[in-house]
Amino acid sequence: MRKFYFFITFLILPFFIGCQSPDSALKKNKSSEYLGLEYKSDWQTQKDDLVFMAFNVENLFDNQHDKGKSDETYLPLPKKQSKAHKKKCEKMAQKKWRHQCLAWDWSDKVVEHKLSVVAESIRQIKNGLGPDILVLEEVENKGILKRLNQKGLHYPTVVLIEGADKRGIDVALMSRLPLVGSASLHPIPFKGIEKAKVEDTRGILQATLKLPNGEKLTVFGVHFPAPFHPTMMREQAFEHLNRLKSRLPKDQLVMAAGDFNVPKREDEKENIVDRQTKEMWIVGHKVMCQTCPGTTYYEPYDSWSFLDMILWSPVLENKEKGWVVLRDSFRMANAYKEQVSKTGGPNSYEMETLSGVSDHWPLAVDLHLKK
Structure with missing residues (x-):
């Protein structure tokens, strides 16, 4: 009987990973196994609807040194x-970083594999086509973005503006919709922050796209300062995003997406997300994914967080005609097997074993044209 029970459990378990309550998703058993977060892998996008997706692809680097950037880890x-x-590697603060800088072989084979698994993760949307609008974080440069696009994506609109981040990572946008005017990168005007910390940040990418009915959608792509930086840096980044939004017409369709880098512990203490989004934004996972633990898992604290978010202006819901966001469509895009680790969380990319994809799970939501 036990053998039969184990066999049945083995068969059905994959179908329930991601469909657990918050408690069961967060609990660990004695073997350190836990189940991942809920996702709507069965959501069917309607023929004429558009899909918007945000994805931190975790260190999408080529293996060539970019002048002025600290990309030494990602070399063959x-x-x-x-x-x-070797001298530059030895100056790195963490032992893990020093090892990667000295010993990792970021070969052509590794780069091609990384591109392939990222592309597969993207193409799980819309039956292999990928989303219509895609915001990416941690992309090194235009060259590697172009190579990703050649992995079966074929987006006509590809945007990446090189920023000042010393690490060499940028925010990018890819879309099947045409660009209206030129895209912009807005550096965040930090105040009271030392120069070294400011150099470890990315600006806010702004691009406006033309929707099929002629309406315009402004997209902000973000990658806010990392959680190890002071809270005030993420506060100031949010404030700048809100200033940029306030400069647009009140009836403008606006979405913001990316890695906001606000961990759960910080948000519970400071209430950053609610304070900064109040009245200006609708936060996707707060209205439609309340049972989802988060997009990232931090093992030292046994803590899930929604570091990644998709926000949209209220006007994208309060309309009788035109393009609107379908709340019910908000979902995780983590059905590709390489995205989920053996313990059920995001499967960070492992160069040595050519496994995993990213330490973040993507989010997606659909837009529908009301007539």
């Missing part, structure tokens, strides 16, 4: 043998 091993390279 033969290029890591100089004294200058």
Whole structure:
């Protein structure tokens, strides 16, 4: 009987991963196994609807050094043998980072594999086509973005504006919709923050797209300062995003998406998300994914967080005609097997074993044309 029970459990378990209550999703058993978060992998996008997706792709680097950027970790091993390279690696703060900088072989094979699994994760949307609007974080440059686009995505609109981030990562946008005017990158005007911390940040990408009926949708792509930086940096980043939105016409269709980097512990203490979005934004996971633990999992604190978010202006719901956001469509896009670790969380990319995708799970939501 036990053998039969185990066999049945083995067969049905994959179908229930991601469909658990918050308690069961967060609990660990003695073998450190836990079940991942809820996702709507069965959501069917209607023929003429558009899909909007946000995805932190975790270090999408090529293996060439970009002048002025700290991308030494992402080089093939033969290029890591100089004294200058080793000296720079030894200055890194964490042992793990030093090891990666010295020993990782970010070869052509690794780059191609990373591109392939990221593309597969994107193409789980719309039966292999991918979303119509895609915001990406942690993309090194236009070259690697172009190579990603060639992995079966074929987006005609591709936007990446090189920023000042010393690490060399940027926010990007890809879409099947045409761009209206030029995209912009808005540096965040931090106040009271030391220069070294400011250099470890990304600006806010702004692009306006033309929807099929002629309406215009303004998209802000963000990657706010990392959680190890002071809370006030994320507060100031949010404030700048809100200033940018307030400069637009009140009836403008606006969405903001990306990695906001506000961990659960910080938000519970400071109430950042609710304070900064009140009246200006609708927060996707707060209205339609209340049972979902988050898009990232931080093992030292045994804590899930929605570091990644999709926001939209209230006008995208309060309309009798035109394009609106379908709340019911809000979902995780984590059905691709390589995205889920053995313990049920986001499966960070592992170069040595050519496994995983990213330490973040993407979010998606549909837009529908009301006539």
